Amino acid sequence: MIKKSILLLVTIISLGLSAQIERVEPAFWWVGMKNPQLQLLIHGTEICNRKVEIGYPGVKILKTNRACSPNYLFVTLEIDAKIAKAGKFDMLLKQPEKQDITISYELKQRQKNSAERQGFTSDDVIYLLMPDRFANGDPKNDNIDSQPEKMNRSINYGRHGGDIKGIVDHLDYIKDLGATAIWCTPVQENNFEKYTYHGYAMSDFYKVDPRFGSNGEYAGFVKKTHENGLKVIMDMVSNHCGIWTWWMSDLPFEDWIHQWPALTRTNHKASTIKDIHASKIDKKQYSDGWFDSSMPDLNQKNPYFWTYYIQQSIWWIEFADLNGIRMDTYPYNDPDAMAQWAKAITDEYPNFNIVGETTIFNTTDIAFWQKNSVNPLKYQSNLPTVMDFVLQRAIQNCFNEHGKSWEDVGMNRLYNIIANDYLYPDLNNLLIFAENHDTQRLNEKFNGDINKFKMAMSLLMTERGIPQIYYGSEIGMRGNIDKGDGFVRQDFPGGWANDSINAFSAKGRTSVQNEYFNFMSKLLNWRKTKPVIHTGLLTHYAPENDVYVYFRYNEKEKIMVILNNSETDQTLKTDRFAESLDGKTSGTDVMTGKKYDLSTVITIPKTTALILEL
Numbered sequence: 006m007i008k009k010s011i012l013l014l015v016t017i018i019s020l021g022l023s024a025q026i027e028r029v030e031p032a033f034w035w036v037g038m039k040n041p042q043l044q045l046l047i048h049g050t051e052i053c054n055r056k057v058e059i060g061y062p063g064v065k066i067l068k069t070n071r072a073c074s075p076n077y078l079f080v081t082l083e084i085d086a087k088i089a090k091a092g093k094f095d096m097l098l099k100q101p102e103k104q105d106i107t108i109s110y111e112l113k114q115r116q117k118n119s120a121e122r123q124g125f126t127s128d129d130v131i132y133l134l135m136p137d138r139f140a141n142g143d144p145k146n147d148n149i150d151s152q153p154e155k156m157n158r159s160i161n162y163g164r165h166g167g168d169i170k171g172i173v174d175h176l177d178y179i180k181d182l183g184a185t186a187i188w189c190t191p192v193q194e195n196n197f198e199k200y201t202y203h204g205y206a207m208s209d210f211y212k213v214d215p216r217f218g219s220n221g222e223y224a225g226f227v228k229k230t231h232e233n234g235l236k237v238i239m240d241m242v243s244n245h246c247g248i249w250t251w252w253m254s255d256l257p258f259e260d261w262i263h264q265w266p267a268l269t270r271t272n273h274k275a276s277t278i279k280d281i282h283a284s285k286i287d288k289k290q291y292s293d294g295w296f297d298s299s300m301p302d303l304n305q306k307n308p309y310f311w312t313y314y315i316q317q318s319i320w321w322i323e324f325a326d327l328n329g330i331r332m333d334t335y336p337y338n339d340p341d342a343m344a345q346w347a348k349a350i351t352d353e354y355p356n357f358n359i360v361g362e363t364t365i366f367n368t369t370d371i372a373f374w375q376k377n378s379v380n381p382l383k384y385q386s387n388l389p390t391v392m393d394f395v396l397q398r399a400i401q402n403c404f405n406e407h408g409k410s411w412e413d414v415g416m417n418r419l420y421n422i423i424a425n426d427y428l429y430p431d432l433n434n435l436l437i438f439a440e441n442h443d444t445q446r447l448n449e450k451f452n453g454d455i456n457k458f459k460m461a462m463s464l465l466m467t468e469r470g471i472p473q474i475y476y477g478s479e480i481g482m483r484g485n486i487d488k489g490d491g492f493v494r495q496d497f498p499g500g501w502a503n504d505s506i507n508a509f510s511a512k513g514r515t516s517v518q519n520e521y522f523n524f525m526s527k528l529l530n531w532r533k534t535k536p537v538i539h540t541g542l543l544t545h546y547a548p549e550n551d552v553y554v555y556f557r558y559n560e561k562e563k564i565m566v567i568l569n570n571s572e573t574d575q576t577l578k579t580d581r582f583a584e585s586l587d588g589k590t591s592g593t594d595v596m597t598g599k600k601y602d603l604s605t606v607i608t609i610p611k612t613t614a615l616i617l618e619l
């Protein structure tokens with residue numbers, strides 16, 4: 006009887022005191038990580054004067070630091086990979102004349118070959134989708150009590166109900182299309198009153214938004230995607246958080262975020278990072294200004310925050326079994342901190358890949374951000390992959406342009422861009438794309454001209470780098486960004502129960518949608534099998550009469566690509582390409598199977614691309 010009462014009392018005390026601890030992040034970790042150190046953020050009422058004790062073999066407390074707020078402790082552990090075993094242990098938070106607080110912590114076993122995981126490469130084609138707009142697989146999570154913004158499909162910036170299950174349900178569609186990797190715009194929680202569907206104002210860095218699903222569902226999605234032979238890239242943001250992030254009401258340190266006397270937005274001038282003439286205020290405003298009134302700018306120079314952020318990135322890779330990260334607004338962050346972040350990740354996972362969003366429109370400045378770039382500032386980013394926004398902008402415009410050979414328009418514009426490739430340290434790690442969720446839709450730009458779309462995709466799938474396509478364009482989706490972002494982020498037809506068209510199946514698609522899809526599927530599935538495209542060398546020829554010709558080649562194979570952007574059929578004399586043809590006198594068009602004689606001349610219809618295997 007006495008024993009029972011004591012037990013009851015102990016239970017009540019421990020329950021009551023556990024409630025004092027609101028968060029421990031990361032919530033768990035692993036044994037056997039290359040970096041033995043782990044910083045725990047512990048958040049709880051008035052815990053700053055507590056002393057932490059751990060009695061677990063192989064786990065040592067290196068230091069315990071208070072923050073400015075009395076409600077935080079930062080505890081740095083060292084986990085000895087040789088001694089520490091996977092399992093749970095207690096951390097005691099002690100203070101004289103107060104009850105001990107017990108926190109149960111777990112070190113998990115790493116998945117087999119976790120450190121060797123393969124990142125996305127130029128073998129892949131990435132399918133970019135917005136989870137809220139792709140498919141609503143689970144109507145039960147459309148509205149969640151704890152999330153103020155409810156589903157409303159009638160407004161284009163509202164939440165439309167798409168979710169993780171919707172992606173899992175249509176993995177076969179993405180696989181049939183021939184994409185080999187999926188990049189979803191952020192799935193992390195965005196707990197805010199409105200405009201949350203895009204995901205870039207995160208309120209909890211360790212939690213999937215419940216309207217998309219749970220952390221477990223996300224990990225399950227990655228597992229199923231892997232079983233289908235596809236890779237997964239997670240979208241992350243380190244530059245800013247959402248104004249409703251849990252720490253905003255109790256910042257650990259004043260400089261956890263950049264604070265200004267009055268709301269100051271970034272000036273979006275990426276050039277200030279390197280500009281020798283830039284004023285200090287412009288530099289500061291670029292890096293430390295807020296992205297938006299609802300997006301506080303995070304301070305990557307605060308060492309506690311930065312360790313927290315690096316660890317959450319590694320936590321997601323390990324927990325969800327990721328193949329890549331797409332990092333938002335890359336240059337807006339502190340450059341040295343980003344170099345440290347990229348190094349920490351690639352030290353832990355040498356074959357992993359990270360692509361930084363480098364929204365910059367000149368090649369020199371994009372190349373600056375790629376790992377091993379040679380630049381006068383001697384800046385070393387450690388970032389494997391950058392986004393080729395120069396090529397992106399050109400693809401959207403050049404097929405609508407026609408000009409003389411000395412003008413930087415049309416095919417000359419493409420030629421001139423590729424001629425700048427000497428600036429890039431690693432051509433195979435350029436993310437190449439024609440559009441994304443922040444740009445005009447390609448088919449809008451082409452006014453629904455499928456021939457132009459085919460030329461653009463023929464280029465994208467045969468150029469150097471890692472192609473990324475944007476959901477919906479493969480069925481001809483249009484939409485004008487000038488009316489608002491939501492107009493290029495429409496619901497995929499067939500993703501909602503009562504949709505009149507189901508474009509996920511050949512039967513459900515219109516004949517026009519099938520023409521788009523079948524073209525893409527054939528092209529992407531062909532590309533999958535072509536190392537010569539993935540890693541081959543490139544030789545190109547100065548455009549003549551609006552026709553651009555280039556070759557991709559390796560020791561085994563040779564591909565000739567001809568883009569006829571002119572408004573008339575064109576006949577080319579093939580002797581001009583002798584150094585690349587190297588005696589080859591015929592080629593087969595990979596899309597139609599038609600054989601072309603290349604011994605003297607070749608005629609290409611207007612607005613047509615030919616991809617010839619020689």
Ligand code: CA
Pocket residue numbers: 141142143144145146147166167168216
């Ligand atoms: Ca849903």
